Amino acid sequence: MTLNPSVMLIIILEIGLPMAFTQSLAGNLAVCFIAFCYLMVNRASLKTISFVMLISLPLAFGTGWSFIAFGTGDVWHQAFLQVSRLFAYIFLGMTLTLTTQVRDILLSFINHLHLSPTFAYGLFAAFNLLPRIQRQVKTIRYSANLRGITYHLWQPQLYFKAILSALQWSDDLAQGMASHGFSEGADRTITYHDNLPKWQWGLAIILIASYLILSLLT
Amino acid sequence: MTTLTVSDFSFSYNNPEQPELAHINWTPTPGSFNLLIGPSGSGKSTLLKAMAGLLPHFGGQILTGEIRLDDYIVDTVMPFERAKRIAMLFQNPNRQFAMPTPAEQITFALENIQLPASEITDRVTTSLEALNITGLANQKIITLSGGEKQKVALATVLALGSDYILLDEPFANVDPAARLELLQLLKQLQVQHQKTIILADHDLSGYTNLVDAIYQINPENHQLSQTDASVLIADAVGPHTFKTKAYQTLSPLKLIQVGLSVEKRTLLKPSDLQLPKAQLGLLSGANGMGKSTLFAAISHQTDYTGTIMWDAQDSQKFKIKQWAQRIGLIFQDAIDQFVDLTVAEELALSKKHTLLPDYWTEARIQSALSQLNLADFKNANLYQLSGGQQKKVQVLSMLMMGQPIFLLDEPLAGLDHVSVQAMLTLIKQTLTDNGLSALMISHQRNGLDDFIDYEWHLSNQEITQEVPE
Numbered sequence: 001m002t003l004n005p006s007v008m009l010i011i012i013l014e015i016g017l018p019m020a021f022t023q024s025l026a027g028n029l030a031v032c033f034i035a036f037c038y039l040m041v042n043r044a045s046l047k048t049i050s051f052v053m054l055i056s057l058p059l060a061f062g063t064g065w066s067f068i069a070f071g072t073g074d075v076w077h078q079a080f081l082q083v084s085r086l087f088a089y090i091f092l093g094m095t096l097t098l099t100t101q102v103r104d105i106l107l108s109f110i111n112h113l114h115l116s117p118t119f120a121y122g123l124f125a126a127f128n129l130l131p132r133i134q135r136q137v138k139t140i141r142y143s144a145n146l147r148g149i150t151y152h153l154w155q156p157q158l159y160f161k162a163i164l165s166a167l168q169w170s171d172d173l174a175q176g177m178a179s180h181g182f183s184e185g186a187d188r189t190i191t192y193h194d195n196l197p198k199w200q201w202g203l204a205i206i207l208i209a210s211y212l213i214l215s216l217l218t
Numbered sequence: 219m220t221t222l223t224v225s226d227f228s229f230s231y232n233n234p235e236q237p238e239l240a241h242i243n244w245t246p247t248p249g250s251f252n253l254l255i256g257p258s259g260s261g262k263s264t265l266l267k268a269m270a271g272l273l274p275h276f277g278g279q280i281l282t283g284e285i286r287l288d289d290y291i292v293d294t295v296m297p298f299e300r301a302k303r304i305a306m307l308f309q310n311p312n313r314q315f316a317m318p319t320p321a322e323q324i325t326f327a328l329e330n331i332q333l334p335a336s337e338i339t340d341r342v343t344t345s346l347e348a349l350n351i352t353g354l355a356n357q358k359i360i361t362l363s364g365g366e367k368q369k370v371a372l373a374t375v376l377a378l379g380s381d382y383i384l385l386d387e388p389f390a391n392v393d394p395a396a397r398l399e400l401l402q403l404l405k406q407l408q409v410q411h412q413k414t415i416i417l418a419d420h421d422l423s424g425y426t427n428l429v430d431a432i433y434q435i436n437p438e439n440h441q442l443s444q445t446d447a448s449v450l451i452a453d454a455v456g457p458h459t460f461k462t463k464a465y466q467t468l469s470p471l472k473l474i475q476v477g478l479s480v481e482k483r484t485l486l487k488p489s490d491l492q493l494p495k496a497q498l499g500l501l502s503g504a505n506g507m508g509k510s511t512l513f514a515a516i517s518h519q520t521d522y523t524g525t526i527m528w529d530a531q532d533s534q535k536f537k538i539k540q541w542a543q544r545i546g547l548i549f550q551d552a553i554d555q556f557v558d559l560t561v562a563e564e565l566a567l568s569k570k571h572t573l574l575p576d577y578w579t580e581a582r583i584q585s586a587l588s589q590l591n592l593a594d595f596k597n598a599n600l601y602q603l604s605g606g607q608q609k610k611v612q613v614l615s616m617l618m619m620g621q622p623i624f625l626l627d628e629p630l631a632g633l634d635h636v637s638v639q640a641m642l643t644l645i646k647q648t649l650t651d652n653g654l655s656a657l658m659i660s661h662q663r664n665g666l667d668d669f670i671d672y673e674w675h676l677s678n679q680e681i682t683q684e685v686p687e
C-alpha cells in the first residue's frame with residue numbers, strides 16, 4: 001500500500017510542524033514506529049535506511065550530549081526528546097523519498113496540490129542533471145590532472161568550475177525546453193494520472209488527529 | 219503556410235561595435251532545403267537561434283531590423299505556439315533534453331503544445347517509428363550515442379509538426395552512415411511533408427542532390443549572401459581507408475588483450491594494440507561502436523579487462539595524476555577541458571606545466587595562435603567563443619602540455635575546411651618535432667589525406683588495420 005505523494009506531503013507537513021512545538025516523547029516514538037512500518041510495507045531498502053541512520057547518529061549524539069551537558073531541569077528527558085524528534089523527522093522524510101520517484105512526486109503535486117508546472121519541470125530537469133553533475137566533478141578533476149594540477153575535494157576551484165558548467169547547462173537546457181514548446185506559466189496537456197482515492201485523505205486526517213491527541217495527552 | 223522573414227537584421231552578443239550578424243535579409247522559400255555555410259565563428263548559430271526566436275531572450279541585443287513569423291516578431295511568440303512552426307536541433311545533443319528518456323521527452327514536448335492527451339501516445343509512437351528508433355524509446359538518453367541523440371531530437375521535432383526545421387551543425391558527433399541516413403530523412407520530410415529545412419554544416423559533402431539553395435555568412439562583414447553549388451564537395455565514391463605509412467619506433471603504450479563492455483554489451487573483444495611513435499592515427503567506426511570508450515579505458519576513466527602496459531610496467535601502478543601526464547585525453551566537449559576563464563589564462567596554465575618547456579616558447583605559442591586564427595581572441599572569455607574557436611583553444615592548450623600519447627576525441631567537429639587544415643598541420647608538427655603519438659577519432663574524412671599515417675577501424679567488436687605495404 002503506497003499512499004499518493006500529495007497525501008504523504010500533507011501528512012508530513014501537518015505532523016512535522018506541530019512536532020517542532022510539542023514535547024512528546026511518545027508522539028515522536030510513535031511517528032518513528034509507524035513510519036518504519038510504512039517503509040517496511042513498501043519494501044524500502046533496509047540498507048539505505050541503515051545508512052541514513054548511521055549518518056545521523058553523530059548528529060543525534062551531539063544534540064543529546066549538548067542537552068545533557070548544558071541543559072537545565074530534567075536533562076535526560078530533554079535529551080531523549082530532542083534525539084527522538086530528530087529521528088522522527090528523518091523517518092517522516094524517508095516515507096516520501098524512499099517509496100516514490102521524484103517524477104511521481106512532482107507530477108502528483110501538479111495534479112493535486114496546484115504546484116506550478118514551470119516550477120516542477122524546472123526542478124525535474126535539475127534532478128535529471130544530477131548524475132551529469134556527479135560525472136562532471138570527476139571530469140573536472142581529471143581535466144585538471146591533464147594540465148598538471150590537482151583539485152582536492154575541499155578546493156573551491158573544483159566547485160567554481162562545476163557551478164560554471166551547471167550555469168552553462170541550465171542556459172542550454174532552457175533554450176532546449178523553449179524550442180520544444182515549453183512556455184512559462186502557460187497551460188499544458190497533462191497525460192500523467194495517478195490514483196488518489198478519497199480514503200487516503202481520510203487516513204491522513206486520522207493519522208494527523210491521532211498524533212495531535214497523543215502528543216497533547218503525553 | 220507559415221513564412222519566416224529576416225529583414226535588415228543585425229545582432230550582437232556583447233559589443234555593438236562588432237556585431238555577430240549585420241543587416242541580414244533572408245526569406246527562405248517555404249518547403250525548400252537550405253544549407254547555411256560559413257567558417258567557425260561567423261555567426262551561423264546566432265542566426266539560427268535568432269530565427270528560432272531564442273534570441274535576444276537568451277542573451278545579446280538586436281541592433282537593427284527584425285525577424286517575423288507571419289505577422290509576429292518571432293521572439294514575442296509564446297514558445298508553445300512557436301514550436302508548432304519552428305523547431306531547432308542544437309549543435310550539442312547532450313544539452314537539449316529535459317527528460318530522462320526519448321518517450322518522456324517527446325511526451326513532454328507534446329504536452330507543451332497542448333496536444334489532446336488521447337493523441338499523444340500515438341504521436342510518440344509514430345515519430346519514433348519514422349526515425350527507426352522505437353527500440354530506444356525507454357532507454358536513458360544519457361547512455362545514447364551522439365547520432366542516436368540527434369535522432370531523438372529529430373523525432374521530437376517531427377512529433378511537434380513544425381514547418382521550419384533549423385539544424386545547427388547537427389552532425390558534429392554523428393558518423394558518416396548515420397549522417398547520410400539523417401540527411402535522407404530530412405529530404406523526405408521536405409518533399410513529403412513540405413517542411414522547410416535550414417541546416418548549418420561545415421562538411422560540404424553529401425549535399426549535391428539534396429539542397430535547393432546555399433547561403434553563406436561572410437566572416438569579414440557578417441553579411442549573408444546566396445552562393446551556388448560549386449562550393450559543395452562531390453560525394454565520395456565508396457569507402458576508402460587511409461594508407462598505412464611505415465613507422466620507425468613504437469610508443470611505450472601497449473594494450474595486451476584489452477576488452478571493453480558497457481552494461482553487459484561487448485564493445486571490444488580482447489585485442490592487442492600498440493601506437494607508433496611520431497604518427498597520427500585515425501580511429502574510425504560507426505556511432506556507438508565504442509571509440510570513445512576505448513579512449514576512456516586507455517586514460518583510466520573507465521574499466522577494462524586485460525592489461526595496459528607502459529614500457530614494462532602495468533599502467534594501473536600509476537596514480538591517475540601520473541597517468542594524466544602520459545596520456546593526454548582531448549575531450550569531445552571542449553568546455554570539459556577548460557580549467558581557466560580566458561584564452562590567455564588557459565594557455566598560460568599549459569605553458570607553466572608543460573612537459574616540453576623548451577619547445578613551447580612564447581614565439582611558438584604566438585605563431586600557433588595566428589595559425590589557428592585566434593590571435594585576436596587572446597583576452598576573450600572561453601565560454602563566449604564559438605564552438606569552433608573553443609575546439610581550437612582546447613586542442614592547442616593540450617598540445618602545449620606535450621603528453622607522449624594524445625587521444626583526440628573529435629577535435630575537428632564544428633571546424634571549417636581552413637581550420638581543419640590549420641589544426642591538423644599544428645598537431646602533425648607537434649608530433650613529429652617531439653616524437654609524440656596520437657590517435658584521433660573523426661567522422662569527417664575530407665581533407666585528411668595529407669595528415670593521417672594509419673587507420674584503425676572499430677567494428678564488430680574488433681579493431682582492424684590495413685597492413686603496411
